[in-house]
Amino acid sequence: GAVVSQHPSRVICKSGTSVKIECRSLDFQATTMFWYRQFPKKSLMLMATSNEGSKATYEQGVEKDKFLINHASLTLSTLTVTSAHPEDSSFYICSAREGRTQYFGPGTRLLVL
Amino acid sequence: AQSVTQLDSHVSVSEGTPVLLRCNYSSSYSPSLFWYVQHPNKGLQLLLKYTSAATLVKGINGFEAEFKKSETSFHLTKPSAHMSDAAEYFCVVPYQAGTALIFGKGTTLSVSS
Numbered sequence: 693g694a695v696v697s698q699h700p701s702r703v704i705c706k707s708g709t710s711v712k713i714e715c716r717s718l719d720f721q722a723t724t725m726f727w728y729r730q731f732p733k734k735s736l737m738l739m740a741t742s743n744e745g746s747k748a749t750y751e752q753g754v755e756k757d758k759f760l761i762n763h764a765s766l767t768l769s770t771l772t773v774t775s776a777h778p779e780d781s782s783f784y785i786c787s788a789r790e791g792r793t794q795y796f797g798p799g800t801r802l803l804v805l
Numbered sequence: 806a807q808s809v810t811q812l813d814s815h816v817s818v819s820e821g822t823p824v825l826l827r828c829n830y831s832s833s834y835s836p837s838l839f840w841y842v843q844h845p846n847k848g849l850q851l852l853l854k855y856t857s858a859a860t861l862v863k864g865i866n867g868f869e870a871e872f873k874k875s876e877t878s879f880h881l882t883k884p885s886a887h888m889s890d891a892a893e894y895f896c897v898v899p900y901q902a903g904t905a906l907i908f909g910k911g912t913t914l915s916v917s918s
Binding site for chain 1: 837839841847848849850851854856895904905906907908909910911
């Protein structure tokens with residue numbers, strides 16, 4: 693089956709620094725990837741849709757200047773959390789679509805101190 | 806607009822007894838529907854999907870779900886629970902065909918011996 697990887701799996705950073713999270717589709721090409729955020733014991737909330745070769749589409753309430761998304765190739769999308777603050781601490785999950793099915797990465801747990 | 810409602814936030818069963826996780830959906834058209842499972846500190850895994858073929862869908866690990874248009878339901882069942890089934894389960898519908906997913910709030914399944 694299709695596999696999606698994320699790196700890193702866990703990151704701790706200081707407030708004010710930036711963190712980049714990578715999402716890769718390992719055995720298929722994905723023109724569209726999605727970034728979700730999951731708070732503890734909560735459901736997943738869509739942050740943005742990442743389209744290869746074009747600008748990402750952000751959901752209402754998501755700051756595009758804070759959460760920078762780059763989909764540089766058909767197998768890689770990156771999410772950069774800029775000037776991170778403690779309230780950005782969360783579990784970030786990406787997915788890549790193959791046909792009608794979305795395959796999810798294992799997630800990245802971000803802790804901002 | 807598409808939406809899903811998971812009727813139970815927490816379900817507890819004994820090992821070997823049946824599992825029922827309830828999900829109702831709202832859609833302006835006949836949707837695709839999915840069930841995903843998330844084990845602690847693990848990524849999301851697709852359990853099964855309905856895409857307007859057979860209304861009874863069989864998934865992995867003995868789970869199945871039945872699409873009932875008259876009841877707008879897509880409940881997940883398993884005849885006999887196993888300890889390894891303890892996890893968070895999400896009922897999911899796409900915003901539109903082939904796009905990002907809308908997650909239900911999740912149902913935590915606990916299995917006791």
